[in-house]
Amino acid sequence: MEHLDGQLDGQIDEKAPAIVIGNEFTQVIIRKVYTRNGERLEIFSPKLDRTIWLDPLALESLTWQEPEVFTSFLAKPFGY
Amino acid sequence: MTVQDVRGKEFRLSDGTRLQDLLDVENGYISARIVSDPELYELEMKKIFARVWVPIAHVSEIPNKGDYVLRYIGDEEVIVARSEHNTIHVVLNACTHRGMPVCRSERGNSSHFRCPYHGFTYRQDGQLIGVPAHKEAFGEALDKELYHLVQAKVAIVYGLIFATFNDNPPPIDEYLGTMKWYLQMMLQHTPEGMEVIGVPQRWVVKSNWKLGGDNFVGDAYHTFMTHYSAVQLRIVPSGDPKFAYYGVHVSHDNGHGLGLIGAPPEVELPRFYGVPEDIAKKIEATLPPGQQKAFERLAYIHGTIFPNMSFGYFSWATEDGKAPGSYLTLRQWVPRGPYEMEVFTWVLAEKEASDAWKHLARETFVRTFGASGMLEQDDAEMWSNITRATKGFIAREKLNFIYRMGINRKPEQGDWPGPGTVYQGDYSEQNQLNIWRAWARLISE
Numbered sequence: 001m002e003h004l005d006g007q008l009d010g011q012i013d014e015k016a017p018a019i020v021i022g023n024e025f026t027q028v029i030i031r032k033v034y035t036r037n038g039e040r041l042e043i044f045s046p047k048l049d050r051t052i053w054l055d056p057l058a059l060e061s062l063t064w065q066e067p068e069v070f071t072s073f074l075a076k077p078f079g080y
Numbered sequence: 081m082t083v084q085d086v087r088g089k090e091f092r093l094s095d096g097t098r099l100q101d102l103l104d105v106e107n108g109y110i111s112a113r114i115v116s117d118p119e120l121y122e123l124e125m126k127k128i129f130a131r132v133w134v135p136i137a138h139v140s141e142i143p144n145k146g147d148y149v150l151r152y153i154g155d156e157e158v159i160v161a162r163s164e165h166n167t168i169h170v171v172l173n174a175c176t177h178r179g180m181p182v183c184r185s186e187r188g189n190s191s192h193f194r195c196p197y198h199g200f201t202y203r204q205d206g207q208l209i210g211v212p213a214h215k216e217a218f219g220e221a222l223d224k225e226l227y228h229l230v231q232a233k234v235a236i237v238y239g240l241i242f243a244t245f246n247d248n249p250p251p252i253d254e255y256l257g258t259m260k261w262y263l264q265m266m267l268q269h270t271p272e273g274m275e276v277i278g279v280p281q282r283w284v285v286k287s288n289w290k291l292g293g294d295n296f297v298g299d300a301y302h303t304f305m306t307h308y309s310a311v312q313l314r315i316v317p318s319g320d321p322k323f324a325y326y327g328v329h330v331s332h333d334n335g336h337g338l339g340l341i342g343a344p345p346e347v348e349l350p351r352f353y354g355v356p357e358d359i360a361k362k363i364e365a366t367l368p369p370g371q372q373k374a375f376e377r378l379a380y381i382h383g384t385i386f387p388n389m390s391f392g393y394f395s396w397a398t399e400d401g402k403a404p405g406s407y408l409t410l411r412q413w414v415p416r417g418p419y420e421m422e423v424f425t426w427v428l429a430e431k432e433a434s435d436a437w438k439h440l441a442r443e444t445f446v447r448t449f450g451a452s453g454m455l456e457q458d459d460a461e462m463w464s465n466i467t468r469a470t471k472g473f474i475a476r477e478k479l480n481f482i483y484r485m486g487i488n489r490k491p492e493q494g495d496w497p498g499p500g501t502v503y504q505g506d507y508s509e510q511n512q513l514n515i516w517r518a519w520a521r522l523i524s525e
Contacts, residue, residue, distance in 0.1 A: 025194045078199060
């Protein structure tokens with residue numbers, strides 16, 4: 001299996017208009033991105049300069065998570 | 081009613097003055113020192129606000145998971161939050177690491193709170209759950225499980241959120257006693273209860289915090305003079321300057337009290353404050369008969385939940401040719417030192433009511449009470465000047481306020497259907513003395 005670096009810099013055909021979700025603690029910019037063969041949701045943190053692309057299955061799996069899952073994510077408040 | 085007397089208490093202030101020499105509740109005299117002494121202010125924070133149940137918010141202000149508002153218990157800031165599990169929590173707004181407030185927005189929505197100083201992150205119930213670079217910074221020396229924002233106990237009564245930092249508070253029902261009957265009448269007379277319209281209006285008055293509660297709990301008499309212009313303008317529809325006399329004056333244990341005013345028998349009053357027919361039907365189906373009878377023919381309720389949450393349930397005519405509007409207002413007198421308070425005021429209407437009825441409630445409120453309200457400004461003028469006139473040494477030493485109105489009047493139930501110690505006619509200072517008794521008992525304990 002060949003590992004392809006820079007997956008997040010892969011080819012994007014089109015980006016939908018962004019929306020900003022923010023509160024007093026942080027702010028993220030989310031938008032739909034279209035790739036050659038499909039689409040994903042991009043979440044971008046300007047503060048941390050980090051991005052994640054989530055596909056429909058990953059997004060769907062979020063719907064059955066308990067609040068504790070996100071609490072455990074935040075054990076490292078800035079990702080480290 | 082249990083008489084919570086202060087006689088026999090030997091509590092002394094630092095200059096040797098006995099507390100009991102500042103209050104003669106039997107004969108109706110209260111020293112001006114009580115509303116102006118910085119030493120007493122410190123004692124109030126420690127012996128009253130750190131001990132009793134304090135109402136601080138309404139559930140309709142945080143309807144969704146993650147909603148929070150900042151409020152005060154005494155002069156200390158707390159976060160009132162609804163968790164991801166739909167439970168309501170109250171915590172001191174100070175990080176366990178260095179005391180930095182973890183929330184700085186007055187209201188918002190968040191699943192967690194992250195301290196802006198070092199990034200310590202908390203769940204809505206105050207549990208520490210995240211520490212940046214935990215391994216490198218603390219290693220094994222910090223077990224997150226052990227740390228928690230300082231937590232208050234919470235009780236919800238007809239939508240009103242009470243909190244206390246007392247580890248062993250009395251049960252809330254015991255603390256409120258017979259006052260609870262009236263809270264149900266005002267806050268839960270329809271199945272869904274009352275709803276806060278908008279956000280609380282807030283402003284600072286250079287007045288001792290206790291003057292607000294003292295006024296609202298029982299001072300129907302000041303309406304004659306202070307609010308006379310409301311009579312002249314027919315904001316009081318009857319145009320009767322003695323309008324606030326025609327009612328009952330009711331005291332409860334632990335300092336709570338209220339007055340309930342209708343009108344002279346010959347004056348007609350709209351039923352249930354003139355609510356629309358659909359709401360009247362809901363009241364008939366919801367309120368027990370006693371409360372229904374009491375609520376049916378009222379125009380003004382004023383009162384205080386000890387120590388510093390007052391309320392008014394008022395009906396005023398603010399526009400010529402239009403029917404009066406009615407609203408419930410809550411108001412908290414937040415202490416900010418002995419000579420200043422921040423006033424929080426809420427306006428509420430029935431949750432199920434039409435937008436038109438809620439609009440009328442809000443419009444009537446902002447014209448009469450709230451920062452822009454005529455009667456509110458009348459009161460603030462009095463209280464700020466009382467503090468100005470009584471904070472000096474001479475007033476503190478020599479001035480005793482007269483609380484003798486109704487002092488010889490015996491309780492008389494008459495046909496009033498509600499509980500508590502009932503006095504006929506709302507011109508009385510029994511409720512005010514009742515507050516001072518509760519105040520003195522706590523200060524001297």
